[in-house]
Each structure stands twice: as structure tokens, then as C-alpha cells.
Amino acid sequence: MVITKDHIGGLAFLCLSAAYGYYTGDIPMLPGDEYEPFNAQTLPTVLAFMGGILSIALIVNASKNGGERLSLQGYDFGIVIKLLVLVILFGLALEWVGFLLSTMLFLIGGYWVLGERRWKMLIIASLPFSVFIWFSLSQLLDIYLAPGRLITMLFGG
Amino acid sequence: MLDGIFVGLSTAIMPFNIMMVVVGCFAGTFIGMLPGLGPISAVALMIPITYGLDPSSGIILMAGVYYGAVFGGSTSSILINAPGCSSTVVTSFDGYPIAQRGQAGKALALAAYCSFTGGTVGAIILLFAAPALATVSLSFQSGDYFALMVLGLTAVAAFSGKGQVIKAMIMTVFGLMIATMGADVMTGVPRFTFGSLDLLDGVSFLLLAMATFALTEVIMSVMKGQHLEKDPEINMAALGSMKLSKEEVKEVAPTVARSSVFGFIIGVLPGAGATIASFLAYGMERNFASAKEKLKFGKGSLRGLAAPETANNAASTGSFVPLLTLGIPGSGTTAIMLGALIAAGVQPGPRLFVDNPDVFWSVIISMYFGNLVLLILNLPLIPYISRLLAIPRPILIPLILFFSVTGVYLVSFNTFDIQMMVFITVIAIFLKMLDFPMAPMLLGYILGDIMEQNLSRSMVLSDGSLSFLWERPLTLTIMIIAVILLLMPLISKLLGKRNKTAAS
Structure with a gap:
């Protein structure tokens, strides 16, 4: 069968x-x-x-x-695992280092995993965007974004 | 009704709401253009934004995104032969050959005019059909509601395509199972929480929609290596004229008229939606065509482009009828809108146009604006919007991932939700690899709570007996239709067998 x-x-x-x-x-x-x-x-x-x-x-x-057999060929599972782990790490980072830093790290990580290696590009595509989002959320929309436990531990609340 | 139209008009023309339509249409067009991301993902990505808005502004935004995404999908179908969503697959049959002839501008313009006409005719029919249906449905009792939801769920399974019926039904049951997680709606006792406080509220709708659509679609595209494909080069100079000649307009006018009404009717049927409407309208148009014209289909026929484009927009509008009047979504996209409305404290259904006339009417009125925006603003801007397609995929994908994850996080501020999202995404990817459809699951999940409430109310009223299912003629009729729909694949199989034996 x-x-x-x-x-x-x-x-x-x-x-x-x-x-x-x-x-x-x-x-x-x-x-x-x-x-x-x-x-x-x-x-x-x-x-x-x-x-x-x-x-x-x-x-x-x-x-x-009958029916189609499951074929695992042609799929890149490695990259999927890397991206999903990155998302989990992003969740952890949000708690420890705060929104701004974790967003930047997540984006750089994402670009890197997908094959972008130029440092200039990595920074240009992540830093202004993260600052913009953080600024719009916390300053324009007045949403409280916790600064992250590590930041609070190092610099105080 | 006139009062209602005025209420809707005054809500819809508020500057903020007009802005929502414009923003929605733009965002939708852009997301819809990206291959792989369809209207469902586009609307899902908007949910977090709607949480901070009025329910009427929220649904106006989502409706704008919806037509924008359908339109964006046709743009990428025509320009690069890569349909952004399933409802615009047919558009590429004739749209792309026209573009290859150097008349991409004409194809885009025709698509925009057809979408506009389809959407507008749909909105006019909706204007009369929705209140009429809503008036009738005011007499519905809980038993009828339960029967209606059973009908909605079975219809989605029945229309899900050959060989997919059992799978769609399983997914519906799976959605209902997920809906039972968390505190019970009737008694408040925890169910399937395994002692976790995070699960006491159940799985949030936003999380489920984002994980199973936006996140899964993006990750599946990476898994298939689509991010490595070279970005399409669109030559803006080669778009050609966007004008249609008088003869051409005459040629497609009857097609557009037919497909508008036809698309709307298909859209109203629960579970059928824009994809089926566009395929059927294309097929119908081919049958209407003369033998000579039939040969043109698939090689750049204007009628072949007009039919599906008109029908898919009319169907998108039609799918709002069951959503607004019965509270039962006709498609995956309207299912997401239903969830967002419930989260905003609005219960779509027969009482909607009595309790929240502003929401009910402003959605309908804003559809005209939406179609107008698509025609007046989007069409001339298409060459520029499509330039956004040139953003390299390795940059675009992490950004979409970021928006879907933070969209969920910014509502709950609980990082457990992010882990839960990853978990659900893994399951969704596994299920998609096994060809299980996702929309029925979301539908089952959204209707789960309301269905359980109505079932429990009816059973308590009828003292534990199921007789409420056949005591009222209305309930009985709905249940019979549901059973027929459920047995339809079996019946057609048996008929097919009989025909085969008769033929041999």
C-alpha cells in the first residue's frame, strides 16, 4: 500500500x-x-x-x-527553521532588550538568513525603519512599550 | 432605508473614513500584488490597526484593502503572469497575452474599469438585497441560527473542490475544536487549558488568522525558494496606451453586464467566493462567444479578461450579503472581517442594521468610494505602485514577518502569543503540505462560540431534544439544504457512475 x-x-x-x-x-x-x-x-x-x-x-x-504521495523534495526546511527560531528569539528579545533593539536585530537577522550580506544594506533597511516604527508607536500613538528587563537592570527604570 | 443611507453616507464621507478607504485601497493593491499574498493575508495584516479604530472605520479600511488586494492581484497577473491571489488566476489567461502584445496599459485599464463596474453593480444590488434579507432574518430564532451556521460550514466544505470535501470538513471540525479552548462561554469553566493561564482566554482570533495566513504564506514562499527568484522587471515605458476604443467598449459591455450580476450571485453563496465566480464567469463567456471568438480566448481576448475581472469584484461585494445580514461569512476574507467586528464589539447579523446602522450602511456606501478610488487614484498610479514590487524579496519578507508578529504582540503585549504563533504556523505548514484548506478552519473557529451558544439555548428550550431542528419549517428547510449540500459530492459521484455504466 x-x-x-x-x-x-x-x-x-x-x-x-x-x-x-x-x-x-x-x-x-x-x-x-x-x-x-x-x-x-x-x-x-x-x-x-x-x-x-x-x-x-x-x-x-x-x-x-489513491492519491498523491507526500514529497519533501524542493523544500528548504533549514531556512524555515532559521526564520521560526528568529521569530521566537524576537519574542524573547522583546522582553529583555525592549522593542527598538529587538526589532532592529530581528530585521537584520531576517535579511541575513535570506541571503543579504552587505552590511550597509542591512543597516539601512533596519535602523531607520525600526526607529520610525518605535517612534510612531511610542510617541505618536502613545503606546507604552516596556524598555526591556536588561535595560532596566543596567540603567534603572 | 433612506434614513439608513443618509447615516451611512454621513459616516462614509467623514474625512477620516475617506482616508481609510484610500489608504486601504493602496495598501491592499500593494499587498495583493505580491505573489502568494492574497486578500485574506492583506485583510489579516490590517486587523491590529482596526483595533484602535471605530468599528465602522475599521471595516471600511478592511473593505478597502479587500478590493485593493483583488485589484492588485490582477495587476501582477497582467504584468508578470504571477497572480497575487487565486481569484485573479483567470485574469492572467488573457491579461498576460494582451500585455505581451505591448498593450499592458490597455489590459490594466480594462481590468480597472471592469472591477469598477463589477463592484459598483454589486454594491447597488447589495443596497437593496441586504436590508431585505436582514428584515426577513429578524424573525430568526436560535434554532434557525444554529441551522444557518451548519449550512454556512457545510457550504464551505461542499464548494471546496473535488476530493477536498472531507478535508474541508475535517478542518471545519478542527476550527470548532480550537474554538472550544479557553473558558466556556456559557458556564465559564476552563476547557483544554492544561492549567495554563495564558490559554484561559483561548486562542485569539487575530493570532490564529495571522499565523495561518500571513505568516504561513510568507514562510511557505521562502520554503519553496521563491525569495531566490529574480525580481520581475517591469518596463514602464512599454505599458502602452491606457485608452479603450469605442468598438472595444461595445465589445465588452454585454460581458461586463452579465458577469456583474452573475458574480454577485455566486459571491452571495456561502463558501463560493471570488475565485469560483471568476472561473465560472470565464467559462460562461466562452460559451456565449462565437466559434471564431472562442479561439481568441487564452490568447488575449478582451472579453476573456473582462469576464473574470468583473465577476471577482462583484463576488467580493456579494460576499458581504451573508456577512452583514446573517453574520455568516461567505469567504475566508469576510470570515476575518467578521472576527474583527466581533472583537470590536459589533455582532454582525440581522440586528446589525437595527443596532449599528452606521456600520451597516457605511460599509455599503464606502464600497462605491472604494471602487471610485481604485479607478481614479490607483489606475494612474499603477506604474508607480508596481515599482514597489522591485523591493528585493530578502528585504520584503522579514518586514512582512515583522508586521504579522508585532501585529499580534501589540494587542496582547504577551510574548507567549509569539511562541504560540510559531507553534500554529508549524502546524499550518504541515497541513498545507498535506493539501488541507485553511479557510474552513478559520470559519469553524469564528462561528464556534456563537454556534455553541445557539445550540445550547435551543436544546435547553426544547428540553434536551433535537426536535427544534425540524419543528419550525424555516429551520427544517435550512437543515435540508445543508444535508443536500453535504451529500452533493456523494450524489454526483453515484450519478457519474450510473452514467458511465449506462454509456458502456
Whole structure:
């Protein structure tokens, strides 16, 4: 049997529905709610069953009609991981070094990952933009942007 | 109705709101031009901005972005044969050959005139259709609402294309599952939060929309190596004249008239939307054409360009009918607008034009302005706007990433949301690689809470029985349509088999 995209998708959703159904039992209920026609567990239970039935239907249908196989060729996963890690680091940096610096670092990092190596370009495309955004948010729109823990630790609040 | 039109007019012509239309159309045109980023991503990127605005200004901005993006998509289809979104794929069939003949200016102008006419005719029909439908739907009860939402969700699955129906249904259920995360709307008890305080509010709509559309689209384009492709060179001098001759206008006029009405009707159907409308209008026009003209289709026929361009804009307008009158979005883009409106404290639905007439009417009125802006401002500026396409991708992509991530962060100021976004993006990329459609998930998520409330209310009223589904003729009719839609792929398959055996 050939494992197609639909087999993988169906199986993934079957597992998800099973886990969802399992955790549905953990939903706390208010006293007496279990005798009500509709409580906090009703819809999740129905959804878990529907998810299960549909995933099995997808798997059965895929076995009957065949389909496309999942091909990983031609995809650059390395760059995706780098960009996603960069986004996570951006989140962490926001907390530690504040908005302005983290935006600049994020943009430089992003340009670098995508192949831009000219230092002049890296700075020109990030510094004025970051300052502009920071200025518009904090000065024009009056949105409070926390200065970052590290900055507060070093220079005081 | 006249009162309403005046309220809408006075809201829409406020200088700030006119500015929103202009800004929206420009931003939309630019984002829509970028290959891979369609109207859904363009509208999603605007949500954070709308949070700081009045609901009516917010939706006017988003509506402007919507038509702008559809128009921008056709521009890149015509100029560089790279459709910005799926609804303008058909535009490239005839638009690009015309451009290659050195008449890109003419193709762009025709596209703009057709979009304008399609959008305007759509807006006029909407002006009469929406209040009429809204009046009828005022008599709806919770059971009817529940049935309507079931219909909306099944329609999206049914129209999702051959072989995709089960997948679309799974994605709808997945969206409903995500909607159940966080505190229960009825009782307040936490569901699927796994003890995390960050999850008590559930997954925010903005986060989900940004992660599954804007972020995923951009990252998928990088994954496929599109950032390495050489940027298209657009020769501005070769655009040619933007004027259409009298004969040409005469040739396309009937096409435009037909496609406007046709596109609008398709747009009203939940789940069908601009893409299907443009494909069907192109097909219809080919059938209407004489044998000699049929040969021109695909090689630069003006009618072949006019039909899809008119239909996709009329359909974009049509998709506002179910959104404004029933609170049920007809497409992924209007689903995002629904979410943004709910977040702004406005509940679209039959009560919208009673409770918030300013929102209801100003959207409709601003559609005229939007179409006008596209025609008067965007068309002459197209050569300059398309120059923005020359920004190198390695610079553009991090900027789009930045806007989508900070858009979410600046609403919650919680860095947990950024990590959550990355997590959801990874899942979305995996699902997209397996050809699962994303729009049904978003639709399921947005309708999830309202659907659960209506279902629970109906079940409590009918003492735990499901009889409310067939006791009122209206509910029963809606449910029957939903079941027919659901079974349609199965029925057509069986019919196909029977025809095959009969033929053999």
C-alpha cells in the first residue's frame, strides 16, 4: 500500500480527535450540570466523535482512490527553521532588550538568513525603519512599550 | 432605508473614513500584488490597526484593502503572469497575452474599469438585497441560527473542490475544536487549558488568522525558494496606451453586464467566493462567444479578461450579503472581517442594521468610494505602485514577518502569543503540505462560540431534544439544504457512475 498525503492527514487527525476526546473528560462541570441537556462537555464530545469519523473516512477514501504521495523534495526546511527560531528569539528579545533593539536585530537577522550580506544594506533597511516604527508607536500613538528587563537592570527604570 | 443611507453616507464621507478607504485601497493593491499574498493575508495584516479604530472605520479600511488586494492581484497577473491571489488566476489567461502584445496599459485599464463596474453593480444590488434579507432574518430564532451556521460550514466544505470535501470538513471540525479552548462561554469553566493561564482566554482570533495566513504564506514562499527568484522587471515605458476604443467598449459591455450580476450571485453563496465566480464567469463567456471568438480566448481576448475581472469584484461585494445580514461569512476574507467586528464589539447579523446602522450602511456606501478610488487614484498610479514590487524579496519578507508578529504582540503585549504563533504556523505548514484548506478552519473557529451558544439555548428550550431542528419549517428547510449540500459530492459521484455504466 502506498502511503499518501491523505493517509498521513487522516491519521494525524484521528490521533488529535482521540486526544481531544480523552481530555474532554477532564473538563470540570458545575454541580448539577451533568443532568442538563447541554453542558461544557457536550460540544467537545460531539466534535471528538465527528473528528474521528471524518478522519477514518479520509483514510478509507485514500486507500480506495489513491492519491498523491507526500514529497519533501524542493523544500528548504533549514531556512524555515532559521526564520521560526528568529521569530521566537524576537519574542524573547522583546522582553529583555525592549522593542527598538529587538526589532532592529530581528530585521537584520531576517535579511541575513535570506541571503543579504552587505552590511550597509542591512543597516539601512533596519535602523531607520525600526526607529520610525518605535517612534510612531511610542510617541505618536502613545503606546507604552516596556524598555526591556536588561535595560532596566543596567540603567534603572 | 433612506434614513439608513443618509447615516451611512454621513459616516462614509467623514474625512477620516475617506482616508481609510484610500489608504486601504493602496495598501491592499500593494499587498495583493505580491505573489502568494492574497486578500485574506492583506485583510489579516490590517486587523491590529482596526483595533484602535471605530468599528465602522475599521471595516471600511478592511473593505478597502479587500478590493485593493483583488485589484492588485490582477495587476501582477497582467504584468508578470504571477497572480497575487487565486481569484485573479483567470485574469492572467488573457491579461498576460494582451500585455505581451505591448498593450499592458490597455489590459490594466480594462481590468480597472471592469472591477469598477463589477463592484459598483454589486454594491447597488447589495443596497437593496441586504436590508431585505436582514428584515426577513429578524424573525430568526436560535434554532434557525444554529441551522444557518451548519449550512454556512457545510457550504464551505461542499464548494471546496473535488476530493477536498472531507478535508474541508475535517478542518471545519478542527476550527470548532480550537474554538472550544479557553473558558466556556456559557458556564465559564476552563476547557483544554492544561492549567495554563495564558490559554484561559483561548486562542485569539487575530493570532490564529495571522499565523495561518500571513505568516504561513510568507514562510511557505521562502520554503519553496521563491525569495531566490529574480525580481520581475517591469518596463514602464512599454505599458502602452491606457485608452479603450469605442468598438472595444461595445465589445465588452454585454460581458461586463452579465458577469456583474452573475458574480454577485455566486459571491452571495456561502463558501463560493471570488475565485469560483471568476472561473465560472470565464467559462460562461466562452460559451456565449462565437466559434471564431472562442479561439481568441487564452490568447488575449478582451472579453476573456473582462469576464473574470468583473465577476471577482462583484463576488467580493456579494460576499458581504451573508456577512452583514446573517453574520455568516461567505469567504475566508469576510470570515476575518467578521472576527474583527466581533472583537470590536459589533455582532454582525440581522440586528446589525437595527443596532449599528452606521456600520451597516457605511460599509455599503464606502464600497462605491472604494471602487471610485481604485479607478481614479490607483489606475494612474499603477506604474508607480508596481515599482514597489522591485523591493528585493530578502528585504520584503522579514518586514512582512515583522508586521504579522508585532501585529499580534501589540494587542496582547504577551510574548507567549509569539511562541504560540510559531507553534500554529508549524502546524499550518504541515497541513498545507498535506493539501488541507485553511479557510474552513478559520470559519469553524469564528462561528464556534456563537454556534455553541445557539445550540445550547435551543436544546435547553426544547428540553434536551433535537426536535427544534425540524419543528419550525424555516429551520427544517435550512437543515435540508445543508444535508443536500453535504451529500452533493456523494450524489454526483453515484450519478457519474450510473452514467458511465449506462454509456458502456
